[in-house]
Amino acid sequence: MTITKTVKGNEIAFALEGRLDTTTAPQFDAEIKENINGIEKLVMDFEKLEYISSAGLRVLLAAQKIMNKQGKMVLHNVNESVMEVFEVTGFSDVLTIE
Numbered sequence: 001m002t003i004t005k006t007v008k009g010n011e012i013a014f015a016l017e018g019r020l021d022t023t024t025a026p027q028f029d030a031e032i033k034e035n036i037n038g039i040e041k042l043v044m045d046f047e048k049l050e051y052i053s054s055a056g057l058r059v060l061l062a063a064q065k066i067m068n069k070q071g072k073m074v075l076h077n078v079n080e081s082v083m084e085v086f087e088v089t090g091f092s093d094v095l096t097i098e
Contacts, residue, residue, distance in 0.1 A: 003031055010071075011041040017048035020056030029059045036063070040071035047077035052085055064095060074098055 001018035012035055020028060036042065042063060052060075067073040075097045078086070086092040 001027070003028060005031070005035065007035070010039055011043065012036070012039050013043040013045060015045040015048070019051040019053075020049060020059070021051060021053040022055045025053070025055035025059050028056070029062065032059070032063050036066055036070075038070075039067075042067050042071070042073040043076060044073070045076045046079065046082055049079070049082055052082050057085070057089060057091060060091065060095065072096065 001016060001020060001024040004015040004017075006013040006015075014028075014031070016028070018024070032042075044060075064073050073096060075095055078097050083092070083097070086095065086097065
């Protein structure tokens with residue numbers, strides 16, 4: 001998985017490419033935790049994300065909990081297969097998906 005990070009003031013955006021699974025979730029989790037202090041808006045671009053597993057969902061849930069306290073988190077460009085996972089798991093009701 002490739003993670004591209006863009007910081008603009010108190011906003012950070014991560015663009016993910018590949019698979020967010022058991023192997024790559026710890027890397028993404030660490031990347032978020034290293035960069036989230038003082039951030040008011042967390043944006044995730046999933047245009048090139050092919051797959052998300054339960055490990056990836058846990059990372060999103062942890063990030064959402066942090067951002068609920070300090071700002072907001074938004075997901076962009078969620079493809080059909082990833083959106084299906086969000087809908088089946090109920091994450092589509094918890095996450096802000098635009």
